[in-house]
Amino acid sequence: MRKMEDLISINYVKLLIIALFYTCVSCSSVEKKIYVELNDTVPCVRLLNATHQIGCQSSMSGDTGVLHVLESEEDLDWILNTGPHPPYMIVMETAFFNRSVMLRMKNSSRVSGVAVIVSKTGLAENFSPHTTCPNQNTGVYSASYGPELANCNVTAWNPLGNGLSYEDFSFPVFALKDENQTQVIRKCYEEHNLRVNGSAPQYPLCAMQLFSHMHAVTDTVTCMRRTDLQNRFSINPEVMCDPLSDFNVWSSTRPLNNSAKGHKANESVVIAATRLDGRSFFWEEAPAAEGTVSGIVTLLAAVHALQPVTQQAPPPRNIFFTFFQGEAFDYIGSSKMVYDMERNEFVIDLDNVHSMLEIGQVGLRSGRNLWMHSDPVSLTNSSVMDEVTKMTDNMQSIADGLHISLAKLNVTQPLPPSSLQRFLRVRPIPGLVLADHQTSFINRYYESVYDDAENLNVSYPPNLSPDEQLVFETEEAKSLAEVATLVARSLYKQAGGEERNLNNITADPRIVAQLLYGFLIQKNNSWFRSLLPPEVTKKGANSILSSGPPQFYIGVGPRNIGPVHSVTRFVQYIMANLTGAATNLTETQCQNPESKDLFSYFWVSGPSSVNSSGEPFCVRAPVRLAKAVSPAFERMEYGSRDYSTWTESRWKSIRARVFLVASRELEMLTLGVGVAVLLLSLMVTYFISSKADLLFSSARETPTTTY
Amino acid sequence: MTLAVFFGCAFIAFGPAFSLFVFTIVKDPLRIIILIAGAFFWLLSLLLSSLVWFIAVKACNGVQDPTLHRALLIFGVFFSVLLQEVFRFAYYRLLRKANEGLASISDEDGLDISVRQMAYVAGLGFGIMSGAFSMINILSDSLGPGTVGIFGDSQYYFVTAALMTLALTLLHTFWGVVFFEGCEKSRWWVIAAVVALHLLVAGLSLLNPLYEASLPPVYGITLLMAVWAFFSSGGSLHNLNTLCTRRKAEEESAQ
Numbered sequence: 001m002r003k004m005e006d007l008i009s010i011n012y013v014k015l016l017i018i019a020l021f022y023t024c025v026s027c028s029s030v031e032k033k034i035y036v037e038l039n040d041t042v043p044c045v046r047l048l049n050a051t052h053q054i055g056c057q058s059s060m061s062g063d064t065g066v067l068h069v070l071e072s073e074e075d076l077d078w079i080l081n082t083g084p085h086p087p088y089m090i091v092m093e094t095a096f097f098n099r100s101v102m103l104r105m106k107n108s109s110r111v112s113g114v115a116v117i118v119s120k121t122g123l124a125e126n127f128s129p130h131t132t133c134p135n136q137n138t139g140v141y142s143a144s145y146g147p148e149l150a151n152c153n154v155t156a157w158n159p160l161g162n163g164l165s166y167e168d169f170s171f172p173v174f175a176l177k178d179e180n181q182t183q184v185i186r187k188c189y190e191e192h193n194l195r196v197n198g199s200a201p202q203y204p205l206c207a208m209q210l211f212s213h214m215h216a217v218t219d220t221v222t223c224m225r226r227t228d229l230q231n232r233f234s235i236n237p238e239v240m241c242d243p244l245s246d247f248n249v250w251s252s253t254r255p256l257n258n259s260a261k262g263h264k265a266n267e268s269v270v271i272a273a274t275r276l277d278g279r280s281f282f283w284e285e286a287p288a289a290e291g292t293v294s295g296i297v298t299l300l301a302a303v304h305a306l307q308p309v310t311q312q313a314p315p316p317r318n319i320f321f322t323f324f325q326g327e328a329f330d331y332i333g334s335s336k337m338v339y340d341m342e343r344n345e346f347v348i349d350l351d352n353v354h355s356m357l358e359i360g361q362v363g364l365r366s367g368r369n370l371w372m373h374s375d376p377v378s379l380t381n382s383s384v385m386d387e388v389t390k391m392t393d394n395m396q397s398i399a400d401g402l403h404i405s406l407a408k409l410n411v412t413q414p415l416p417p418s419s420l421q422r423f424l425r426v427r428p429i430p431g432l433v434l435a436d437h438q439t440s441f442i443n444r445y446y447e448s449v450y451d452d453a454e455n456l457n458v459s460y461p462p463n464l465s466p467d468e469q470l471v472f473e474t475e476e477a478k479s480l481a482e483v484a485t486l487v488a489r490s491l492y493k494q495a496g497g498e499e500r501n502l503n504n505i506t507a508d509p510r511i512v513a514q515l516l517y518g519f520l521i522q523k524n525n526s527w528f529r530s531l532l533p534p535e536v537t538k539k540g541a542n543s544i545l546s547s548g549p550p551q552f553y554i555g556v557g558p559r560n561i562g563p564v565h566s567v568t569r570f571v572q573y574i575m576a577n578l579t580g581a582a583t584n585l586t587e588t589q590c591q592n593p594e595s596k597d598l599f600s601y602f603w604v605s606g607p608s609s610v611n612s613s614g615e616p617f618c619v620r621a622p623v624r625l626a627k628a629v630s631p632a633f634e635r636m637e638y639g640s641r642d643y644s645t646w647t648e649s650r651w652k653s654i655r656a657r658v659f660l661v662a663s664r665e666l667e668m669l670t671l672g673v674g675v676a677v678l679l680l681s682l683m684v685t686y687f688i689s690s691k692a693d694l695l696f697s698s699a700r701e702t703p704t705t706t707y
Numbered sequence: 708m709t710l711a712v713f714f715g716c717a718f719i720a721f722g723p724a725f726s727l728f729v730f731t732i733v734k735d736p737l738r739i740i741i742l743i744a745g746a747f748f749w750l751l752s753l754l755l756s757s758l759v760w761f762i763a764v765k766a767c768n769g770v771q772d773p774t775l776h777r778a779l780l781i782f783g784v785f786f787s788v789l790l791q792e793v794f795r796f797a798y799y800r801l802l803r804k805a806n807e808g809l810a811s812i813s814d815e816d817g818l819d820i821s822v823r824q825m826a827y828v829a830g831l832g833f834g835i836m837s838g839a840f841s842m843i844n845i846l847s848d849s850l851g852p853g854t855v856g857i858f859g860d861s862q863y864y865f866v867t868a869a870l871m872t873l874a875l876t877l878l879h880t881f882w883g884v885v886f887f888e889g890c891e892k893s894r895w896w897v898i899a900a901v902v903a904l905h906l907l908v909a910g911l912s913l914l915n916p917l918y919e920a921s922l923p924p925v926y927g928i929t930l931l932m933a934v935w936a937f938f939s940s941g942g943s944l945h946n947l948n949t950l951c952t953r954r955k956a957e958e959e960s961a962q
Contacts, residue, residue, distance in 0.1 A: 030845050033860055034853040064852045188857060204862050209852060659853025662712070662862055670866055671711040674718030677873070681723035682730075689730045694950050696823075696941040 036188075038656040040178035041115075044169070045283040046214040046649040048223055048241060049330075050632075050639045053216070054165065055649075058113065058172040062211035065089030065112030066661065067189050070096050080108050084200045087112035089208040091176075091185055095122035099162035106169055113172045113210045115656070117182050118282075118449055126444035129164035129281040132156045134447075138330040138644060140421040141414055146377040149414035155439045157416050158446050165281050165447065172210035174656055175282045175449070188658055203663030210656045216241035216649035221638040223647060241647040242556035245629035246565045248333045249276070249572045250322040251303070251579060253310040253495075255598040255622035262344030264352055269320040270494045271356040271431075272487065273334070273419050274299045275327035276567060278552040280449045287452040288552040289520055290443040294363030294456065294480060296323065296571060297515040301484035301507040304578040306492060309505050315497035317354055323571050324419045325628040326554040328447065330644035333628035334419035338426055339643075346626070350427050355387055355494060358420045360435035362483050363456045363476065364442045369405050370483065371438050375420070376411040378428035387430035395432070395490045398502065402486055409438065416441075434487065453520035453549070470525050473513045480516070481509035511578075518570070523550045528570065530607040531577045534616050536569075537605050544569055554628075556648050564625065572623055576602045580621025590618035600624060709851025712865055716849055719869035720842045724835050724876045731827075737809060737820055738828045745798060745832020745883075752794040753840065756787035781913065788909045791833070792902045795883065798829055799890050822891055823884070823940050830883015834876035842872040860916060867918045874922075874929045878908060881932035888939040897939075904928055 046055035066085040070076060070092040079088045087110050092101070097116045105111040133152035141150040148154070176182050188206040195201055215238070216223040223241040230237040256264065274295035278288025287293075303321050310319065326332025340346035341353075362370065372392055379385045392408045399406035415421055420431045436442055445451040453459070458476050460469045484507035492505055518528045524545040529537045536543045544550075544566035552567055564572075580602065585593070590603045599620045608614030632643035639645070688695065732738045760783045767779060802809075802825050809820065820828075845868045855864040882901050889897030908928060914921040 030848040030855075033855050033858060033864070034848060036857060204854060204856050206857070207853070657853075658857065660856040660862070661852065662709075662854040666862065667709065667711040667715070670715030671718075672715070673866070674715030674722070674869075678718040678722035678726070682726040685723070685726040685730045691950055694953070695937075695946050 035657045035659045036184055038176065038178075038181045038185075038658065040176070040181060041654075041656045042118075042175040042177060042282045042285045043210075043212045043654045044173040044175075044281055045212065045651065045654075046168075046216060047244075047329075048216055048218070048220045048645075048647050048649065050221060050641065050645040051219055052166075052168070053218060053649075054168050055214070056169040056171065056173045056212065057214040057649075058210050058212045060213050062209045062213075063087075063089075063112040063172055064207055064209040064661075067091060067185065067193055067206045067208050067658070069186065069189050070101075076101065076104070078195075080104060080110055083110070085205060086110035089113045089115070089210070091115045091117065091189070091208075093117050093122050094119055094127075095124065098124065098127070099164055102164060102167070102169075105171075106167065111171060113174070113208070115174045115176050115185075115208065115210070118175045118177055120450075120454070123450060126160045127448050127450060128158055128161045128444070128446040130158055130161045130279075130447035131163045131166055132158050132161040134158055134161075134328075134417040135330050135421075137641070138335070138422075139415075139417060140375070140377075140424040145425075146414060149376070154413055155416075157440055159440050160444060161446065165279065172212045173281075174210055174212070175285060185658055188660075192660065203666070204660040206658065207661045208656065208658050212651060212654050214649040214651050216647065219639075220645045220647045223649070224636075224638045239650055241649045243629055243633045244326055244329050244332060244554050244644070244646045244648055245557050245627070245633075246277075246325045246333075246554050247568050247625040248322060248325050248337060248628045249568055249575065249623065249625060250320065251575050251621065251623040252321065253306065253319045254314065256318070256320075256347045257597045258347050258624055259597045261347060263349045264347070267318060267348060267352045268316075268354045269318040269348060269352050270354050270491055271320045271322060271423075272299060272302065272359070272491050273322045273324060273356060274359040275419060276323040276325045276333065276552070276571065277328050277554045278451070279328045279447050280451075280553070282449060284551050284553050284555065285449050286447070286551050286553040287449065287520070287549055288447070289451050289453055289456040289458070290361050290363045291446055291451050292552050293516070293519045294361055295359040296567075297512055297519060298359050298362055298480050298484045298487055299323070300515055300571065300574055300578065301481060301512045302488035302491065303575060304511050305484060305488040305505050305507040307579050309492060309497070309501050313498060313501050315492055315495035317495040319491050319495050320348070321575070323568075325565070325568060326630075326644065326646075327417075327419055329554065329646040330630075331419060331422045332554070332630050332644045332646070334422040335643050336628050336631055337626065338422050339631040339634075340626075342426060347624075350423075350429075353423070353427075353429055355391060356420055356423060356429055356431035357391075357487065357491060357494065358418050358431065358433045359483075359487060360416060360418060360433050360437075361441060361443055362434060362436050363480065365436045365479060365483075366442065367405065368403070368479075368482075369407070369436065369438075370399070370486070371435055372406065372408045373413070373415050373418075373433040373435060374409070374411070374431070375415045375424055376413070378424055378430075379411055381428050384428045384430045388432065391430065391432055391490075391494060394493045395486070398489045398493065399486055401502075402482055404482060404486055406486070407438070413439070434483075453516075456516075456520065458516055458520050466522060467526060469521065470514055470517045470527055471510055472517075473509045474516070477513035477516055478509050481507045481512040484512060515574070519567075520549050522548065523566070523570065526608065528574075530605050530614060531573045532569075532605060533573075533603050534605045557629075568625065572625060573602060573604065576600070576619050576621040576623045577604060579623070580619040583618045583620050585618040587616070587618075598622060709849060709854070712849045712851070712854070713846060716842075716865050716869040717846055719866070720838060720846075720872040720876075721835075723873060724831070724838060727831060727880070728835075732831070735820075738824070740809075741802070741820075741825055741828045742832040742835070744801075745829040746836035747832075748794045748798040748829075749791065749833045749836045752787070752790045756783070756790045759783070759786055759790075784909045784913065785906060788905050789902070791837075792886075792898075792905060795829075795833065795886055796890065796898075799826075799887055802829065822887060826884045826887030827880065827940065829887070830880040831876075833883060834879030837879060838872045838876040841875065842868065845869075861918065863918065864916075867915075867922060870922060871912065871925065874925045875908070878905075878925075878929050878932055881929070881936040884936040884940050885932065904932065 044056040046057050065087040068079055068088045070090050089112050192206040193201045227240050278286040278292040280286045324333030341349045374388050418433045423429045445455050458474050460472055488505045489502045514527050550567050590601045593601045599622055602619045604619055605616050606614040630644040632640035632645045849865045856862045886901045911921045911924050
């Protein structure tokens with residue numbers, strides 16, 4: 001193949017190929033000889049809040065540098081001080097991707113970009129690019145509310161956090177995931193850039209170019225002002241940044257009339273909440289296994305466990321399940337819901353809220369321990385104190401029945417980062433946060449790309465087919481099922497349900513196993529496919545059902561795979577299928593039902609067997625989506641200190657390529673030869689044309705040429 | 708800094724064509740018309756040969772045999788060369804027919820254009836256009852930031868491509884002169900020789916990336932064609948001699 005490409009180098013062949021290529025693909029074959037495009041890369045992008053920009057960006061035309069693979073401290077010195085070919089494009093293994101190395105690069109002008117090979121080899125004991133105090137400024141604790149607890153003074157929740165995700169890098173940082181492409185880079189480096197006995201390598205050198213130019217700068221205030229200006233005056237407004245936004249998912253055991261907003265008379269709800277998103281240093285690369293999936297899975301399993309009992313013996317209070325989106329970015333989802341509740345724009349208001357149980361990180365229980373966190377400041381209120389005490393006592397007795405060691409924490413410790421804090425900002429609601437950590441997080445990879453299935457100890461015995469893995473009950477699944485049972489029974493009890501029904505509520509470890517498999521290993525599995533609409537499953541890899549686990553970064557509004565984040569969509573449909581009732585409506589009736597006040601209707605694929613694709617049917621369930629966009633954007637307060645102001649910058653292209661660069665001498669030689677040829681030809685042509693009548697006059701003919 | 712490569716290659720490939728254009732063509736509108744029309748005829752030949760290539764590739768679609776691809780390539784090259792020569796002949800016929808008409812729209816001073824001049828201008832038109840087509844794409848990629856070589860190709864790719872284009876432009880000019888002369892005098896062996904040499908050059912380019920094997924012979928042929936074109940357009944040793952002696956005489960008189 002290469003031989004053939006060589007042939008096309010010059011001449012007519014080239015023309016023919018061009019003619020062909022213009023009809024087939026618009027990419028020149030010369031470019032293919034020069035560049036190796038790296039397709040499976042993940043960039044770090046720029047995010048902005050009211051005061052800062054974080055993330056990375058390249059220059060407009062991409063940043064180029066000579067490749068150097070960082071393998072030892074010696075290499076670091078070569079890159080930052082002695083190497084003769086700056087700027088360098090650094091390729092590093094996971095082991096070097098830490099704060100000290102990255103900050104040394106940030107402060108050096110000899111670094112034009114970084115590519116991190118994301119792999120598990122050489123992974124440090126712990127790595128969290130998040131801050132030590134997540135959502136520090138938008139929680140409940142502040143100078144006016146428990147000032148001694150503010151800024152994680154009592155407990156640094158994420159002490160391993162190095163804050164890398166919140167640094168602003170002026171060079172691009174990419175993650176390389178594909179093993180083959182890493183191999184290409186390594187080969188190119190070893191062939192051209194390897195130092196021989198400490199001396200500098202000779203040209204041509206292997207180089208890499210990264211494109212990730214970001215349109216937005218400074219902060220959200222600046223960027224939104226520029227966007228608004230453009231919207232007002234430009235015919236083709238160019239948006240610089242978009243607010244991070246998606247949807248919360250909520251449901252309730254008794255359907256609530258969604259068309260009537262504001263206070264619901266005679267309605268008292270127990271909120272069961274968890275978060276729906278996570279993040280990492282890189283864009284759309286957030287597995288968030290312990291950070292988020294453990295909570296989602298537990299709550300979904302609890303919803304499923306509660307379903308039959310709440311139908312047969314409904315408790316006096318309603319149970320309101322909600323999954324908050326965008327909590328990693330200063331509580332986008334919960335602040336929006338609270339904001340809507342305050343303004344009577346949500347289906348219930350704060351007066352309807354009886355109490356709240358939030359599920360935090362529950363996946364890494366060492367010795368089956370769980371802890372109930374509560375807010376010491378609101379406990380000074382006696383009614384809240386009573387309710388919380390009742391709640392903890394109830395949960396404790398249920399946990400004892402399940403042989404789970406559940407402990408209440410002393411009242412000097414504040415709440416961990418949780419959605420409950422946003423409720424407490426407006427009202428002292430009795431609430432608990434269930435978590436597997438007593439003080440700081442057990443999660444050693446909080447909000448990083450390594451918080452994946454392995455971190456959660458979800459692994460399968462070898463030789464299992466995907467369908468067998470799907471239903472394989474790992475230890476983790478059994479453990480989370482226990483937690484889900486505890487959550488479900490506690491909620492039922494909290495909602496005023498009778499004691500004798502409690503033993504009928506048990507979470508199914510099989511469901512937990514399936515959920516874990518879908519959220520951590522492979523979203524495109526037979527179970528998820530049967531729960532989703534047929535149009536999603538038919539689209540296959542182009543839709544939200546691509547291969548691999550889903551990612552939990554919230555992202556911005558309109559996506560190329562549809563208006564709703566894939567995880568939100570999964571949770572919505574899983575909930576609908578777990579709690580809903582199958583109806584015999586046709587597809588059109590299902591999509592346009594007579595009344596949507598109490599229920600939503602979902603057209604789902606249905607379980608398929610080996611030889612049939614399943615029979616789609618209509619499911620009716622009180623599962624809803626609610627917009628999760630920070631109120632700061634609704635109120636146009638882009639510098640808000642109370643609400644999340646995170647936006648994601650827009651960009652034109654994100655790509656990476658590897659190629660060789662020629663030495664300066666060769667370039668100058670080429671130019672010199674070119675100029676010489678031009679001058680020589682000018683002189684010769686002038687000379688010949690001035691003497692043309694002499695030269696081209698034949699003795700036998702009359703002069704014909706008059707050049 | 709690959710701008711240097713871009714300009715270097717551009718100067719190499721198009722420097723001679725540019726200077727020829729500036730000193731010999733640009734003064735006379737009629738020559739410009741003939742030049743453009745020559746370029747157009749070359750383009751027509753390209754259109755036809757690309758059509759044939761397209762059909763051939765479509766016909767062999769799905770076959771993953773490298774020898775077949777190579778055979779297809781060789782077929783395409785030779786077919787294209789033959790088409791170009793056919794169009795050169797067609798252009799000659801057209802110019803012959805249009806000669807008087809052209810003369811009438813030419814300058815009033817009766818500075819009508821001779822067949823030899825037409826041959827030169829038409830050949831240059833062919834050369835410029837074919838040079839442009841073989842070089843533009845490479846030039847745009849030479850802007851960088853990368854250079855050829857990651858797959859083990861020679862790093863002199865851009866320079867050799869430019870040198871090849873230079874030779875090709877000149878060759879087309881010389882072939883034009885010789886070919887028209889052959890047509891004028893009905894010397895069919897001359898035409899046959901031009902076609903054969905064109906095929907030979909195209910065949911040599913198939914030797915790439917063995918640039919040592921393709922470039923020197925091509926330049927040898929260019930030199931040969933230059934001499935041939937010189938003689939067939941009315942030059943002679945005698946003329947060269949007079950030029951030299953006159954120059955000597957001038958120098959002597961200056962002294």
